[in-house]
Amino acid sequence: MAELEVEIVAADHHVWAGAAKMVKARTSDGEIGILPGHSPLLAILAEGELAIEPVNGARMAVAVDGGFFSVDKDRVVIVADNAQLQDGAASTAGIH
């Protein structure tokens, strides 16, 4: 099965990167779930939580306070002013 290549960047640092099965985000219009094969999209993030389901490991939550994300050929780039991993998922997924 195809995978999403997810990258989360904050203004002054790289937050997380890795492969995922699904990304769930909250936009200004409502929640949106992204699965592999999604059409190209550029959307504004609303303040709140993102959920990422990595290929390996447990689902993780990321708190963001505004930003945007783009989806392009199974590549998801999440750009936030401030992004914070909610639990200890970072250490197992590997921060770059």
Added chain:
Amino acid sequence: MGAQIRVYRQKIASTTSMRKIFKAMELIATSRIGKARTRVAASLPYSNAITRAVSAVASQSVIDHPLVTSPEQVRRAAVVIVASDRGLAGSYSASVLKQAEQLTGLLGSEGKEVSYFLVGRKAQAYFDFRERSYARVWTGGTDAPEFGTAKEIAQAVLEAFATEYERGGVDEIHIVSTRFQSMVVQVPQVVRLLPLEVVEEQAASESDLLPLYEFEPEPAQVLDTLLPRYIESRIFNALLQAAASELAARQRAMKSAGDNATDLIKKYTRLRNTARQAEITQELSEIVAGADALNAS
């Protein structure tokens, strides 16, 4: 004669203690450059992503956004000057300010007024001394800029940009800062932040082509949110590069100051030794002359 030796001794002592300060500052700057460069590198993914997104929106929708369209007539321009808080960095601040003066001259010749936004105490001191007015100033932390500062600056200039000319608004925004090219080369540069120059780029290969994005909610709203962020990230990047440049300039300045101090100490030590020898010689010849006089009588 004794007085002369004392003067040289004092000079040697003071130069030695100054050299200690120079050495310490050089070491501090050296240790901080690495961190500053890492921060420049760490901010790159964000600014790359944002630049890509802005060009994606810009290339696909017919843009009619106040931040992108140039006004017919530019009457006032904002200039953000990024200098340092502290001196002892050689010509770092001076060259940025010189560049800013050149820009002012250029804008003036085009019939535009200039309103200044200053970063760093050195820039502030420069303007205060010449009793020139400026719109706002940010000081403190030029050698380790925070994203919050960049945000504040972006907010201030965007606010000025949104205001009409009659009420003190500006039609153009330039930023004068120093680009960190390498440890030895830092170039003062002028970048026009607003209105954006939308460059139609030729895609290098198939994979570089931007896909046809869907926008959520609407392209105009996406652009509304993106552009201020883009400006923030540009300003933040400029601040980070300026910080790295400042530290590199300081390190170089302190290195040559330390070397000069070493040279001076050497020179004064020689002079002191000559003076001491001259004193001894004189004393000897006085004693000899005295003994001769006694013998002769």
